[in-house]
Each structure stands twice: as C-alpha cells, then as structure tokens.
Amino acid sequence: xxxxxxxxxxxxxxxxxxxxxxxxxxxxxxxxxxxxxxxxxxxxxxxxxxxxxxxxxxxxxxxxxxxxxxxxxxxxxxxxxxxxxxxxxxxxxxxxxxxxxxxxxxxxxxxxxxxxxxxxxxxxxxxxxxxxxxxxxxxxxxxxxxxxxxxxxxxxxxxxxxxxxxxxxxxxxxxxxxxxxxxxxxxxxxxxxxxxxxxxxxxxxx
Numbered sequence: 001x002x003x004x005x006x007x008x009x010x011x012x013x014x015x016x017x018x019x020x021x022x023x024x025x026x027x028x029x030x031x032x033x034x035x036x037x038x039x040x041x042x043x044x045x046x047x048x049x050x051x052x053x054x055x056x057x058x059x060x061x062x063x064x065x066x067x068x069x070x071x072x073x074x075x076x077x078x079x080x081x082x083x084x085x086x087x088x089x090x091x092x093x094x095x096x097x098x099x100x101x102x103x104x105x106x107x108x109x110x111x112x113x114x115x116x117x118x119x120x121x122x123x124x125x126x127x128x129x130x131x132x133x134x135x136x137x138x139x140x141x142x143x144x145x146x147x148x149x150x151x152x153x154x155x156x157x158x159x160x161x162x163x164x165x166x167x168x169x170x171x172x173x174x175x176x177x178x179x180x181x182x183x184x185x186x187x188x189x190x191x192x193x194x195x196x197x198x199x200x201x202x203x204x205x206x
Contacts, residue, residue, distance in 0.1 A: 026051075026074055028081075032088045034071035035112075037064060044070045062101050062141065068092070069111045076115030086121040093127055098155040100140045109136070110159035117163025122170045124163075129174045131160045132181060154189070158196050165200035175204060 026042050034040050040063070043050050075082040075089065089112055096108040113131065116124035135153045161178070164171045178197050181189060 028075070028078070028085050031071045031075050031082070032085050034067055035075070035085070035088055035092055037068060040067035040070075042070050042074045043067075044073050061103065062099070062106060065099055065101075065106045065108060068096065069106055069108050072108070072111040072115045076111070076118040079118055080120065082115075082119055083121055086116065086119060086124060089116050089119075090124055090127045093124075093131065097137060097139045100138050102141065105138075105155065107156070107159070109156040113156060113159045113163045117166035120167060120170070122167065125167055125171050125173060128160050128163055128171075129177050132157060132174075132177055154193075157189075158193055161193070161196045161200045165196075165203045168203050168206065171200075171204050175201065178204075 030039070030041050034042060041051060043066075072089065072092065075085050092112045093109060093116065096112060098109050099106040109131070113128060116128060136156055137153050138155050164174045164178075178201055182194050182197050
C-alpha cells in the first residue's frame with residue numbers, strides 16, 4: 001500500500017471504533033463499576049459486546065447513559081454467573097429511568113429490568129413489581145444534557161413484565177398486581193402491554 005493510502009487509513013480508523021476493539025468477556029466487578037457510571041469498559045455494538053476503545057466516547061452522543069445501558073445488557077447476557085451483581089442492579093432499577101434524548105430512547109431501566117430477569121435471582125421480583133406500581137416517568141434531556149421528568153410514563157413496563165415472565169412460578173407475588181393492571185384503562189396500559197401481561201401470567205401460573 002502506498003504511503004498516501006496508509007495515511008488515509010490511519011485518519012479514518014477513529015470513525016470505526018470496532019477496528020480498535022474485539023469481542024471479549026468482562027468481569028462482574030468491572031461491569032458493576034460501569035453500571036454505577038464509573039469507568040466504561042464494555043460497549044454493545046453490532047449485536048456483540050466489545051471491550052471499549054479509547055476513541056469510543058467521541059463516537060456517540062449521551063455516551064454516559066449508553067455505558068450504563070451497555071453494562072446492564074452485558075450482565076444480563078452473563079445470566080446466573082452475574083448473580084453477584086443483583087444488589088447493584090436492583091439499586092439501578094430504582095435509581096434510573098428510561099431517557100428520551102430527543103433522538104430516541106435510551107432504555108436504561110428497561111435494560112436493567114431485563115438483566116434481572118435473565119439472572120433470575122428471586123430477590124429481584126419485589127423490586128420489579130414495585131416499578132409496575134409506580135408512574136415510571138421518563139426523563140427528557142435538554143440540549144445541554146440536563147434531564148427533567150416528563151409526563152410520559154410506563155416506557156419500561158413491557159421490559160419489567162418480560163423480566164417477571166422469565167422467573168416463571170418464582171414470580172407468583174406479581175400475579176395480583178398484573179391482574180389488577182390488566183383491568184386498568186388508559187395511560188400506558190394499552191392492548192400490546194396487556195398481551196405481554198397475559199403471557200407473563202401464563203408463564204408464572206404454569
């Protein structure tokens with residue numbers, strides 16, 4: 001390759017973060033640090049988790065929030081081997097909301113809920129049910145990155161219901177709440193969410 005071609009390749013590499021990182025595995029402790037908005041080591045990209053490159057923070061907007069979502073997603077992918085992270089995931093479920101960036105939704109709470117379902121530690125059932133009983137307001141980021149609570153609610157309910165379904169009969173304490181919410185009219189409790197709840201109830205009562 002000529003010198004000019006090598007120079008062009010070098011200049012273009014920063015725009016392709018995957019060229020600087022490879023699919024790898026992560027430890028639970030380092031993912032918990034990332035979940036708590038610490039050092040960001042894992043990045044979900046193109047359907048796989050990669051060890052994050054030093055250039056990645058320059059390549060996506062609202063990177064801090066994506067890092068938290070990526071940590072939850074990776075912990076969920078690890079399943080029962082990430083059981084030590086459950087207490088921190090429960091704290092994250094209670095702390096974070098889904099975030100509307102104006103460009104789309106960063107599903108922080110949804111990814112945390114699904115991770116808890118995939119790990120299947122029964123201690124997560126009650127906190128998941130508590131989300132269904134809350135208003136679950138979405139946060140909206142303004143142009144400066146400051147967030148405020150919006151009137152939009154229930155964006156994580158479907159993920160929470162899916163997580164409870166993963167527990168099967170271990171989530172029996174969720175049954176009265178799911179039955180009650182299925183009868184609620186208006187708001188986020190639309191027909192699609194009711195079908196999700198019916199599926200969850202079938203799995204829990206099997």
